[in-house]
Amino acid sequence: KAGVTQTPRYLIKTRGQQVTLSCSPISGHRSVSWYQQTPGQGLQFLFEYFSETQRNKGNFPGRFSGRQFSNSRSEMNVSTLELGDSALYLCASSLGGPRGYEQYFGPGTRLTVT
């Protein structure tokens, strides 16, 4: 079974631009979560989607948004990029969500904002 895939793997953007990251979950998984990883803050939760509905959202500004499609693929968007948005963005999929199911992570998208 194919694992979680994320595209693109690397991205360089300029401050003020916007960016869209994509995540394809493991086949059959309906839950997709997004996390931001930085050296200073570690792994921080962005949001979780289940069957196209956002079930939970972390403490990030409204510039960070996401969505999930009917095939469970998910995208996250960051508008008006800031230097501090430079990070590794990871998505995780599971059958039913973190509450009871093992989470499987993708390789991440490394975003650099200049």
Place this chain on the structure above:
Amino acid sequence: KQEVTQIPAALSVPEGENLVLNCSFTDSAIYNLQWFRQDPGKGLTSLLLIQSSQREQTSGRLNASLDKSSGRSTLYIAASQPGDSATYLCAVTGEDSGYALNFGKGTSLLVTP
């Protein structure tokens, strides 16, 4: 607010040693705890998931225990190998985090030949 702590932050051991990584959490109302490893610049690989009703889980040379009442989990690695070198992260889901993993900062492990 749930806080997850991993001690030590870094650990270096010679090959062949058995070792224990520690994870503690402040709120015992958790649904489950999961251990991951992360290689530099890569995503997370799931190692073990322990549900709140379980005491331990085993996979190969790895054994994870959970003591919910004391807010602690340990990851035991037997007969360590250089390939075990990575950062090990524990994460919990609980009532205060809803559908989110709450991570510790990790333990960076180096196993020397």
